[in-house]
Amino acid sequence: MTRIHLARMVGSYGVLIALALLILFGYLRYENFLGLFNIMSVLRYNSMFALVALGMCFVIMTGGIDLSVGTVAALGSVAAAYASPYGPVAGVVAGVAVGLVVGLINAVMITRMHIMPFIATLASMLAASGTALLLANNRSVPVSYQSGFTELGQGNFIGLPIPAIIATIAFILGWLVLNYTATGRGVLAVGGSEESAKLMGLPADRIKTLAYVASGGLAGLAGVVLAAQFGAGQPIEGVGWELFAIASVVVGGTLLTGGVGSVGATLAGVLLLGILFTVLNFENGLGWISLSAYWQSVIRGAFLLVVVILQARLVAGETTRT
């Protein structure tokens, strides 16, 4: 009984506890860790990953996967860069639109042609990358600095980084949709058991379509932020983002088999993996040890390992005892 209880506790709060401990560790060990500048730059930089992970979270909750998000973000950044002279709104519309289109194509392949999500989105990943390179003529596309577009990545609003505000709004919307709308509950039902969901009369295909379209749109939006932050559309950026997003979602306790998930824990997962990197930088700054940036992926991998083993053990304990 206690073990079951513990499993549920760790499932829902584990990532938050880990995040709190990591922040506490950083606060006690390093000067300025909770300084305004550091907090702002962590939020600014990780907002792109947060957007991508939010979409991924919905897709994974339906029991699917979306490998195309990284290259869709690259494609979105190129489209946004071309639209940037017409202002920030045009940039957002262009970036999100290409993301929505790719998401819709993914959805059609998965729900109509019944191709496995892994393969379907693997193909669209290649196609999006090719299209991005083609549109950008194999180089990065500079954005306009006159139209105010770069504010989307570099600007502040009431003292907060604009990309972080965008990501926060997206997460609040995602949380509301998941918990308070029929579609949101449908996402979990389809992921839990598609067969049962269909028998209960839920429009499973439509729900899955929405999840992939949302994932594409959010990846496109992440691309807009990317272009605004770095001042250029980057056709070769975004490599490996999909796996980082999957890792964040998993660290957040969302089961890859679908049917269970939390939007908030996904955000915590993104921040956790992001802050690990910051801690590494601060540790180097202390001068006791000197770990190259390459250690960041080793540490992230090791961290993911610990989390999945813990999850596996707790889930195993739960199923054998109930």
Added chain:
Amino acid sequence: MTDATRATVIERRPINPFDLLARYGTVIALVLLIVFNLIFTTNFATLQTLNVNLTQVCTIVIVAVGMTLVIATGGIDLSVGSLMSISGALAPMVFMSKLFPIGNIYLAVALAIIIAVGVATLLGLFNGWLIARFRIQPIIATLVLFIAGRGIAQVMTNGQLQTFKVPEFQFIGLGRVLGIPFQVIVMLVLVIIAAWVIRKTVFGRQILAIGGNEKASGLSGIAVKKVKLVVYAVSGFCAGIAGLVVIAINSASDANLVGLGMELDAIAAVAVGGTLLSGGRASIIGTLLGALTIQLVRYTLLANGVPDSVAQVAQAVIIIAAVWVQQQGRSA
């Protein structure tokens, strides 16, 4: 579908284009591509073209052979590219005596190969251990080494390029036996062994049984965990060899680049080759043909002046078309 029901279906409808396409689609596509090239691509029917295509496709096939076995059990291995970079980073450190001095160059090269491939195999075994022991989903379990593995290789080399000129080692990538590139021989040997294992051995049957229905396999006395351990170790082994081939061709090892994106190339080859991604069915020859088809499509497009970016889009379309046609064939 049992053989009997399949037979009646075929009897009722003697010509089902999808079934034909699903069975021989990859071969047909390959033949069409070759015919197209013979007509339109200048200098296609030369030994050099053959060599270029074979050497480029070799590493993908080597990795895809291991991947086919993994996928046949219903799993997936995302870590292969990272394992390639680890193996590629380790070998030069050994044969250039960076780790410990070795007098004899042949001994050094032999040790380098054994250590590099051995470590990759062990890491594959580690994947298998996570999957078999903790029942972690393969995509997550291998994601760990996908993320950490390249980092380990980068940390080992400090992210720096290792260049070398060691003909004894580079024979793996540049040598020839009876005019055939050595890595093509390695590839063919691996393909033949794997195809034989799948078709003729009990172990091969066990792999397919686990992919078909893991629970039933376990109940019927198959050592599911052991089979999985071996399969992931084999995938690591294949990735280790592929890493050596890549660095031997390049005369250099760059931990940032060796094997980058290889997991997806290999999975694409397996899927186009007709192996079900849900497991339970495997065709090693299909994987070879799948890799050759993807390679030849790219070559055809590039040789005829189509930019690489368009070739990528074409590759995506081919993967979807191949998988879709195969599904139609099965459901028909």
